[in-house]
Amino acid sequence: MIVIKIGGSIVENLDPSAIYDIGNIVKKDKLVIVHGGGKEVTNTAIKLGKEQKFIVSPSGVKSRYTDRETILIYTMVMSGKINKSIVGMLLRQGIKAVGITGIDGGILRAVRKKKLLIINDYGRKMMIEGGYTGKINAFDPSLVDILINSGYVPVISPIALSEEFDFLNVDGDRAAAYIAGGVKADKVIFVTDVSGLILDDKVVTNMTLEEAKAALPRIGFGMEKKILACTEAIEMGVKEAIIASGQVHNPISAAITHKCCTVIAIR
16 A cells, blocks of 8 residues: 655646556555645635735744635635546546545544744744644544545545534645555655755665654755654554655656655664
8 A cells, every 4th residue: 555645836747657657556556645736725816816824933834824715715726626637637547536635524633723823024923813724633544445445546635624623724744644544554655846855965865763853853844844744654654654756757666666765664
């Protein structure tokens, strides 16, 4: 079993061989795909006249502020345009794909962040309403297992349900980690636009779980989330977490054989 996370910015820039590559992998392995798409959400929101607000945490992490209007746009773009575009690409390659969200079957649950501590434009800390963002705390694999065992490839958009049944914007990388752990995947592959984690101007090819955790303070925003998701997946029983380039020939097969990537495992 393999879980693949495709970042929103890489969906349109995947190597042309990627979908054909996935088709070959499906013949041998069960597969789940999780996708992002934050940039497309921003573009659509602006076209609809909804200004997007980004906030910065005290640790320097920049993220979208998701108010009620934004979560509706987020759900529409993620679960509609992006999700169905990926499903369409897979179907054209003869892959039996089904697009769902973390809402369907209540598979992804998250705790809504009631308050957020941010750094304002004057460099001061301040507390604001949490909006519709959440931190994943549970994944129910029942629906995904049914689809996989029926020969389908689930394509999942990272929207979760709160305890009050609100739709929440959750981190796609960490959603992939929870899903990989829940379906007892052997590997989770984070497909991005770089060839893995770069430290000291070099791609790190292999790391243990302990090394990855120790490196987190040295890693920049964006890649830091992916490494964190990798460590979470390993701790949930996934054997290997891989960060790989989607811009090489047969990118998924290359990642599986540990080419052009960073591999994190318990060794």
